[in-house]
Amino acid sequence: MILALDIGNSNITIGAFEKGALIFTARLITDCEMTASGYAERIQGILLSKQRDITSIDGAVICSVVPCTTGNIASAIELLTGRAPVVIDNKTDFGLKIQMDDPMRVGTDLLVGASNACIKYEAPLCVIDLGTFTTLCYVSGQKEYQGTIIIPGIRTTEESYSKAAQLFTFEINSPESLLGTNTKDSMTSGLMNGAAAMIDGLIDRIEEEKGELKSIIVTGGFAEKIIPLLKHEVTEDENLLLDGLHRLYYSF
Template sequence: MILAIDIGNTNIVIGCMDGKKCVFIERLSTVRTKTELEYAIDIKNVLDIYHIKRADLEGGIISSVVPQITTIVKLAVEKILKKEPLIVGAGIKTGLNIRIDNPAQLGSDLVVDSVAAIAEYPVPLLVFDMGTANTVCVIDKNKNYIGGMIYPGIGVSLDSLTANASQLGGISLEAPEHIIGKNTVECMKSGTIYSAAAAIDGIIDRLAEELDGDVTVVATGGLAGKIVPHCRREIRLDEDLLLKGLAVIYQKNQR
């Protein structure tokens, strides 16, 4: 069993993978001011909740899009495992053929998502990861990563709306009973949820045209479960995708 961690701008996804099986998946808040000891305590507490001991873990792997705390979390994991975890980045074998202008610019989370999707689903593929930013990975019929999209996440858009419209307050991300809202809160919920769902449907249509055929669509990320049920296109929701990808990359780098 391995400890797998993905550091995002808003949340840190933490879980354990036993082969291809996800033992658990949890999220911690990404706090840039925490020390390695504080992160070690957080991670240890999560492991304790699931009754996982250090002896149960053969190693660890980390991907991160927040360079400021990558080393801090790495040191925190070392305190728990008593061994150095792998960091997804330069020098790590992923098996992903990246066909973009500058492959070094591709975020580690997109690499991990793509590796997992190729291992689990038929190509060509579109992989939506819905978090602080929404990202789309495009994988062609030959399993090459050929590019993608990045656009503002639901939370970012909603925060911008409430910050710039003085009469609009915060809302929870839940779909109202009807698309046509009857009050301000319902209107905001409907606009947020259904505009995000419609955007995904439209993006799929356009990318499928460019790929000349049917595509498999996979969605993951903390907010995917709230939006995907309202999409009209067939989309496979896989909340464990990142951890699956980390497990695949971990195994590729074992001697």
């Protein structure tokens, strides 16, 4: 079994692969205060809940945008397995020409997703990740990673709503109609339809600047709820990053 761990700003997504297939996923809260032993206990707990033993782990691969957590997760894996995991960084060969001002500062999660998208889909393409931040990454037909758009994510925007006077926290769902007839529905529409309209508009602008996209891939925690609101035809790939990490593991 190979573990793939995507360490994001809010959550650590864990995927377990056997014989090339993803057999389960799980999440942990990203916590810079958590020790390696603490993470080891939580990862072991996840494995036990899935009826898997640590002896079944053949290797692990990590991608992280949270430096304060990377070392502890890597140490946790080594505590559990006796083996150091593969840690993806900006020196990794992603199979892309990274045309950014400072390639060493591009988020490795973005590069993993873009790299895997180029293998699975036709370029030029745009990868849209709806996580803590909403990101749109463009890759040309020559596999040139040419730029990124980064926007506060849906959850971040929802949290800002709750801080406003007379507004409240609400469950994030797809709105039933465009125009809300009460505060909750109005906020839901503004949040979700606003995000969808922004994404549609940004896709249009990317195509105006770069030309027609052959593929638009959407991933991340809010993909399922945003995709029905989009006007562009897109492909949902829920496990784009985990699959990409699994593929990169075997390149080392």
